[in-house]
Amino acid sequence: MEAMDDMLLANWVNLHHSSINVPSSYLQPPETRPGTLFISSGKTIPVVDLEEHHHHHHADIINQILKASEEYGFFQVINHGVSRDLMDDVLNIFKEFHSMPSKEKLNECSKDPNRSCKLYTSGENHRRDAVHYWKDTLTHPCPPSREYIKYWPNKPSNYRKVVGKYTEEVRKLGLKILEMLCEGLGIRKEYFLSGGLSENPSLVVHHYPPCPDPTLTLGLAKHRDPSIITILLQDKNVRGLQVLKDHEWFGVDPIPYAFVVNIGLLFQIISNGRLIGAEHRVVTNLRNARTSVAYFMNPSKESIIEPANDLLVNGTTQQTIYKSMSYEEFRTNFFHKGPKVESELHN
Ligand SMILES: O=C(O)CCC(=O)C(=O)O
Numbered sequence: 166m167e168a169m170d171d172m173l174l175a176n177w178v179n180l181h182h183s184s185i186n187v188p189s190s191y192l193q194p195p196e197t198r199p200g201t202l203f204i205s206s207g208k209t210i211p212v213v214d215l216e217e218h219h220h221h222h223h224a225d226i227i228n229q230i231l232k233a234s235e236e237y238g239f240f241q242v243i244n245h246g247v248s249r250d251l252m253d254d255v256l257n258i259f260k261e262f263h264s265m266p267s268k269e270k271l272n273e274c275s276k277d278p279n280r281s282c283k284l285y286t287s288g289e290n291h292r293r294d295a296v297h298y299w300k301d302t303l304t305h306p307c308p309p310s311r312e313y314i315k316y317w318p319n320k321p322s323n324y325r326k327v328v329g330k331y332t333e334e335v336r337k338l339g340l341k342i343l344e345m346l347c348e349g350l351g352i353r354k355e356y357f358l359s360g361g362l363s364e365n366p367s368l369v370v371h372h373y374p375p376c377p378d379p380t381l382t383l384g385l386a387k388h389r390d391p392s393i394i395t396i397l398l399q400d401k402n403v404r405g406l407q408v409l410k411d412h413e414w415f416g417v418d419p420i421p422y423a424f425v426v427n428i429g430l431l432f433q434i435i436s437n438g439r440l441i442g443a444e445h446r447v448v449t450n451l452r453n454a455r456t457s458v459a460y461f462m463n464p465s466k467e468s469i470i471e472p473a474n475d476l477l478v479n480g481t482t483q484q485t486i487y488k489s490m491s492y493e494e495f496r497t498n499f500f501h502k503g504p505k506v507e508s509e510l511h512n
């Protein structure tokens with residue numbers, strides 16, 4: 166196989182079209198190979214209508230998202246208030262972005278000296294990946310902090326305008342969902358507005374090119390999100406995301422204009438294990454490229470992550486199972502321990 170050198174996967178696949186086999190560095194070992202894809206197990210993650218009206222009360226909506234977060238750690242939301250045009254615009258911008266020449270993309274993403282804004286192929290640490298993943302990823306912090314906007318890509322030409330508006334809208338939705346989950350759990354509604362807990366969100370945009378053999382590869386390895394919650398916009402027609410429940414993988418079928426919401430490890434800790442940060446992965450697709458836009462609600466470095474005191478006060482919790490640590494400490498553990506991080510979190 167010809168070396169990809171500093172070319173991004175999207176461009177490499179484009180150049181070679183259908184004449185390629187999966188390069189050996191992308192072949193998953195037998196234990197992580199997805200094998201047969203999309204066996205329908207009859208399970209599907211809950212879909213929650215967020216619009217309140219006289220037959221659909223606030224308390225019912227809270228119960229639905231709470232139950233989904235306890236059982237699956239995942240749900241989809243419809244009637245969430247983010248405009249469809251904006252969702253289309255943002256997906257189109259990212260598709261356009263990923264179809265630009267490699268050099269141009271890398272150039273657009275190399276302005277940040279601290280590399281919070283960056284573009285990479287495979288996993289975040291390409292050289293250290295034992296096996297490569299079939300994707301390219303663009304990531305950068307987003308509002309409320311505006312200090313990073315100057316490092317965002319400036320191409321396609323309306324990138325900053327559209328992505329700026331989108332991240333502000335999705336932030337509002339995220340805060341609303343957090344507030345409802347707090348209400349359901351018996352945590353004060355403002356919990357995530359204090360202590361910097363929701364002050365450092367980031368956007369992670371994945372692009373999974375078509376893959377000549379999706380049974381042998383993965384777009385993204387099995388993982389739990391290191392976030393509070395993640396709000397994901399996925400391509401309308403291309404499947405890929407799978408969630409592990411009761412030792413079985415099942416697909417999160419795209420619903421046009423819905424968002425997929427999942428609980429991250431941080432909220433698992435804050436809820437003292439009541440909500441689950443479920444494991445998930447992404448499989449690739451034979452014919453179609455897939456783009457997904459993940460908005461991670463993340464705290465600032467100094468924020469303290471611990472089971473919410475309100476749970477002890479209101480009597481739903483007698484004992485906390487997780488210890489208290491700063492978000493910075495959590496990140497360090499997460500990057501060093503990977504999937505084994507959980508042992509470090511417990512009391
Ligand atoms: O591409 C997807 O559907 C999922 C992305 C994801 O799980 C992540 O970025 O953590």
Ligand SMILES: [Fe+2]
Pocket residue numbers: 388389390395445
């Ligand atoms: Fe994830």
